[in-house]
Amino acid sequence: xxxxxxxxxxxxxxxxxxxxxxxxxxxxxxxxxxxxxxxxxxxxxxxxxxxxxxxxxxxxxxxxxxxxxxxxxxxxxxxxxxxxxxxxxxxxxxxxxxxxxxxxxxxxxxxxxxxxxxxxxxxxxxxxxxxxxxxxxxxxxxxxxxxxxxxxxxxxxxxxxxxxxxxxxxxxxxxxxxxxxxxxxxxxxxxxxxxxxxxxxxxxxxxxxxxxxxxxxxxxxxxxxxxxxxxxxxxxxxxxxxxxxxxxxxxxxxxxxxxxxxxxxxxxxxxxxxxxxxxxxxxxxxxxxxxxxxxxxxxxxxxxx
Numbered sequence: 001x002x003x004x005x006x007x008x009x010x011x012x013x014x015x016x017x018x019x020x021x022x023x024x025x026x027x028x029x030x031x032x033x034x035x036x037x038x039x040x041x042x043x044x045x046x047x048x049x050x051x052x053x054x055x056x057x058x059x060x061x062x063x064x065x066x067x068x069x070x071x072x073x074x075x076x077x078x079x080x081x082x083x084x085x086x087x088x089x090x091x092x093x094x095x096x097x098x099x100x101x102x103x104x105x106x107x108x109x110x111x112x113x114x115x116x117x118x119x120x121x122x123x124x125x126x127x128x129x130x131x132x133x134x135x136x137x138x139x140x141x142x143x144x145x146x147x148x149x150x151x152x153x154x155x156x157x158x159x160x161x162x163x164x165x166x167x168x169x170x171x172x173x174x175x176x177x178x179x180x181x182x183x184x185x186x187x188x189x190x191x192x193x194x195x196x197x198x199x200x201x202x203x204x205x206x207x208x209x210x211x212x213x214x215x216x217x218x219x220x221x222x223x224x225x226x227x228x229x230x231x232x233x234x235x236x237x238x239x240x241x242x243x244x245x246x247x248x249x250x251x252x253x254x255x256x257x258x259x260x261x262x263x264x265x266x267x268x269x270x271x272x273x274x275x276x277x278x279x280x281x282x283x284x285x286x287x288x289x290x291x292x293x294x295x296x297x298x299x300x301x302x303x304x305x
Contacts, residue, residue: 028130030199031060033190035226037156037205037218038069038140039088040280043095043268044288045243046203048253048260054099054131062193064134064186065092066156066222071140072148074170082275085170089135091271093126098267100129119181119188121174134189137169145217156182156221179225187229190236191305198302199237202230206240206295213245235301242293251290258290265289 032053036042042050042063054061068085077083082090093110101107108129116125116134126133138156142148145157151170158164160179167182168175176182194200205223206212212220223240230236242249253261269279 027058028060028197029058030056030201031062031194031197032201032203033193034061034063034203035066035186035205035222036063037066037216037222039065039092039135040069040265040268040285041065041205041219041243042092042203043261043264044285045205045241045246045292046239046294047264047292048257049203049239049292049294051099051102051260051264054096055102057130060130060132060193060197062132062134062189063092063096064136064189065089066136066225067138067140067218068135068170069140070148070151070170072142072150074139074151076150079276082277084277085137087272087275087277090275091268093128093133094271095264095268096126096131096133097128099264100131102263115173118192119185121176121185123174123189132193137171137173138167139170141218141221143216145221155217156225157217160221160224183225183228186225190229190233194303194305196305198304200233200235200303200305201237201239202226203239203241203294206242208240211245212243215243215245219243233303235299235303237297237299239294239296244288246291246293247287249291249293253290253292257292261289261292 034042034046034050053059069088070085073084075083075085110128114125116123124135124137139151139154140148141155141157145155147153147155147158154164154167159167159182166175166177176185204226205219207220207223207227209215209220266281269281273279
């Protein structure tokens, strides 16, 4: 099985309301998971793969964002309007809707926010067409994984290394009592969303620090958790992406792929502006556009979750 993204030129063979009723599993032939540390990571580092997977109608796309990307502010507002983490979530959701509606001209009402109960944890979730989005709302661990003073120096890095033994979301909706419980929750999301769908693919950060040199600690440790979660399942295909380091490499997307990536990111950053935050259409972010590097390990097995 080759997922929708495998045809990209970057392909390298070696990547609240009550819960709404999801599209019946029998209507999907595959499910693609996108695991990202912050709400813009999937667009910057895993696109246009994400776009193409969303546009593939019989493919279910599940995006999971580990941290809120709150930059140490927690749930506080820094503009007397919308908390920064919410602006980032709004941007991610606006982009999902844009991708799902692209060339479709058939928008539907959104289901709104609901709370999914996974592994005894409450996780804010949204559903739109063939997309499902989980916001785990963990504190931004900051670049080196040291955590932020405003959120109690909490981070995935410190949880994994044993410096802390509990990691609590910024909104107090859930706590993870140790690293293993966090990994188990990721695994539970995968098995829940894959139920009845034979073909499963996971898109995740490449955790090899010799490949992703100088990466954000949240990227790395989020990726480590995913790789531990899927270790028992040989039926899952895996795409491992390069992040910041890809900016040092030549642009490798076709014009068509570049348009998809630029459009997706533009929608997200415009949403920040709509919430009265500075948009991120700047050199530090635009340098990542046009580059898409990953390795892909396919699986010939069907999953039976």
